[in-house]
Amino acid sequence: MELKTFTENQQYCNSLTNYSRRKTIPVRIGDITIGGDNPIVVQSMTTVDTMDTQGSIEQCIRMIDSGCELVRITAPSIKEAENLQAIKDGLRKRGYNTPLVADIHFTPNAAEVAAKIVEKVRVNPGNYADKKKFEVLEYTDASYQAELERIRERFLPLVNICKTHCTAMRIGTNHGSLSDRIMSRYGDTPLGMVESALEFLRICEAENYHDIVISMKSSNTQVMVQAYRLLVNKLEEGGFKPYPLHLGVTEAGDGEDGRVKSAVGIGALLEDGLGDTVRVSLTEDPEFESPVVKTLINRYANRPEASGIIPISNYPIDPFAYNKRTAVEVANFGGGNVPRVITDISTVGITVPKDLKCVGHFYLPELDKWKMNDQGCDYIFSDKSPVPFMLPNGLKEILAYDTWGNQEDQKNKLPAIDLDHLKEKVKLHETLNFLLVSSENIEEAIPYLNNELPLIIVLFSNCEHQMQAIRRAIVSLIDAEINLPVVPKVSYSEKDAEKTMLFSATDVGGLLIDGLGDGMVIGLDQLQLRDKEEKLAQVKLHNSVSFGVLQAARTRMSKTEYISCPSCGRTLFDLQETTALIRKRTDHLKGVKIGIMGCIVNGPGEMADADYGYVGSGKGKITLYKGKEVMKRSVPSENAVDELIDIIKEDGQWIEPETTDHE
Incomplete structure (x- = not known):
């Protein structure tokens, strides 16, 4: 380890010049182990309604056959959590023993049911015990500590169930769903993301529960990379165990854009030896995700650790904040010019x-x-x-x-x-x-x-x-x-x-x-x-x-950016079809960021810094946003794209597309 690579309190990886994978504790999940000396694990998430038992089974099989080693399924309420047993039984009867993960938001009671059935439960500390209202809150140290005790009481039953049933857990922070409490104290920052996870991790460690994987996801690749690095730094600084990391860029989109965006964030971390399990979140059928992950991680399967590159004695870059290297201006390079x-x-x-x-x-x-x-x-x-x-x-x-x-x-x-x-x-x-x-x-x-x-x-x-x-x-x-x-x-x-x-x-x-x-x-x-x-x-x-x-990489905006979630069983409309339609109507709006979210779990918070948002709010109903402000509620889906464009026009950001055939 190049211990002198970083200035004080900036250590986040073993080496900046050799390929050296971070050593973590192993976490057993069914028949697989994440972390330790084990290969990086490929995972993905179903998009079928969890109550559609047969549809879920068939989709899980397609995912597993495509290379998925860990299947995540949403459980938004107790009934879906209970139905995980039927899905699991159906897969086992078909000869598939792939571990299942229950994805939980807002519903601790569903998590407690799911933890007795599946091999792993994912909780989001931003909404497990908090309701997000985008309010700025004032706390004294005493009142903040009281909030932490409230969270402990809400979270502790799940920890105990997981211990009893040998169920693993992912503490998965998402940039867009930080609680009002975290936002009020730490702001919309990588540090806020890390502290959100550490609050839950401290509860687990106090109960001697360590079957934990952690993630720091964001749609903003700079924030995502900084948060993972800072997490590793804070785990070491705080004396925590070196828990495995689940890597992912949220709402990456589809096609070339989705693959490139995912690789910028995930790849930057893999290069520095971080990451024990990976999911690429594409707005496509989930069986297309695992091959992308495999292509990303296979680069490192046989990469020699020693590179022959001269070690860096002192890294002059802050790994936890973006600062562009100072460059003199030569023609239209450097200075204040875009890359x-x-x-x-x-x-x-x-x-x-x-x-x-x-x-x-x-x-x-x-x-x-x-x-x-x-x-x-x-x-x-x-x-x-x-x-x-x-x-x-x-x-x-x-x-x-x-x-x-x-x-x-x-x-x-x-x-x-x-x-x-x-x-x-x-x-x-x-x-x-x-x-x-x-x-x-x-x-x-x-x-x-x-x-x-x-x-x-x-x-x-x-x-x-x-x-x-x-x-x-x-x-x-x-x-x-x-x-x-x-x-x-x-x-x-x-x-x-x-x-x-x-x-x-x-x-x-x-x-x-x-x-x-x-x-x-x-x-x-x-x-x-x-x-x-x-x-x-x-x-x-x-x-x-x-x-x-x-x-x-957020360094030159040359086209419309779509912050589009990958769909799951919570999605309230055909996400792929809708994304394609919105893209067709708006892809000439250079530099505009549009969030397209299947349900309220992935919006408005998960839209990160999107300029406009299209969020499912009920069957056939859409809520439209400008930033994080609701502009229209319960818009019929057949009219929603037109009304989204009206909002963009009213905001002065619309330009008419050119009618040309030269492309």
Whole structure:
């Protein structure tokens, strides 16, 4: 363990440069064990009504067959909790012994019933013994202690039942459902999330009950990562046992966005050795979640612990709060600029304007004009294959230095240099240049760098531990007081689209979460692509994923964000269909955040910092929100999307979508 890696009171992981999984106590759940030396456990949650016994059984089987090792089922009342026995019996008769988890909100009596049936119970400390009214409360130390005693009395029966029946428990804090009491004392913060869980954990430990897993979920990836790190820190600081962690990003959404957002948060923690069980919360059928989790965690199954990366003696970043690394402004990088997207087209062979559709730039021949969508990249890296036509305004081309030197137009095209060029002090572009340097060679480059150079450092690594290697190199730059902008570059050898999404979101997202990075580029250099169509498709994927990673890390908002829960047995409408409809009507609202929640449990609190909310409040009834303020109640579902749009219009955030066919 690199004990001197962090400043005082900032320790949260074993190592920032090696892959070293945090050692936890093992927690037995039926036939599986979470934590200890055991592999990371895959889990998911049903979406069928819990009272639909046969439907629940069939869905559980589909989930288990897809790789799910732990199945969670909602139990919103006693009747659903009791029906867990029928579901469990039905699964056992079919030969499935996968442990079941009861998901509890608001109803301690249902938890007490479920704990006698299933192998694990999940409770949310924000609503287990509290009612959320979004009120600011004043407490003296004595009155706060009285509240803690009230919680203890409400929670203790469940602890005793779990002890008696050898039932495990997850204490699952959600950012969006912190109690008014916690919010009033700690605010809407990672510390509030951690303290919410520790209140319940102290009760468990006082009763000598330790079969516990803890989670710190949020839809905001920065908050989520900070909360998990702080939890580990506080467990150590407070003398608690090292309990296993359940990782997840709430309301991640669906498709590419859901996968990228999940990987930014979950992947950043996995890279640092945190996490013992994982659920990816997608607004899709639950059997699609487990394969995503398996792709994420399989990266670490055989990863060697030793990386060969020089240890970090002192990490200059606060791991519990977001602060962007200070970078001088070079052109539109660094300073107060948003991170930039550089898209690699080096092996494609771009020959005609229509080829640039893959990077979000569209040529309209009838108008002889260019248009750009919300994912129009800022720069293209052509390497040794210059684009043979005039590029649209706003799009710049980066070329290998020798190729750039042979261009007539050396002003509007930009050079990429290597370490040898830097040492030789070759002639540079007067305003913007790109240094391609490996993290392994950054120490060699530092003596030749200064903050007056018109230079962007594009950092890549040939190491299996890409994120740790690039992070180490950026720390070296910080230590040397080199404040030039840095753009991480990652490359992968597999053409698998999902792996590209998940791995790049993990490797670059983990850096952006800590404020490290002024852009990103996904390289083509490790890929063997057959024909031009395949190359264009891969470039389009890389370009889209780059914008998605920047958005998921909360560093550049380029499109509408949907904070959409994954559905469960509590959901009061077809969440997937509704999400698709809302997305179709609103996906042109750049930077607007819309929460789509299946029931009141996941709203309004769980919508986190959504600008607008669409929440199921009864069969066929929707409650519409602006922020956390109710705007309309009991809106018939057939009218609710129109009325949501009316609220957005009244708030001055609506723009009419363009009618074009260029995409």
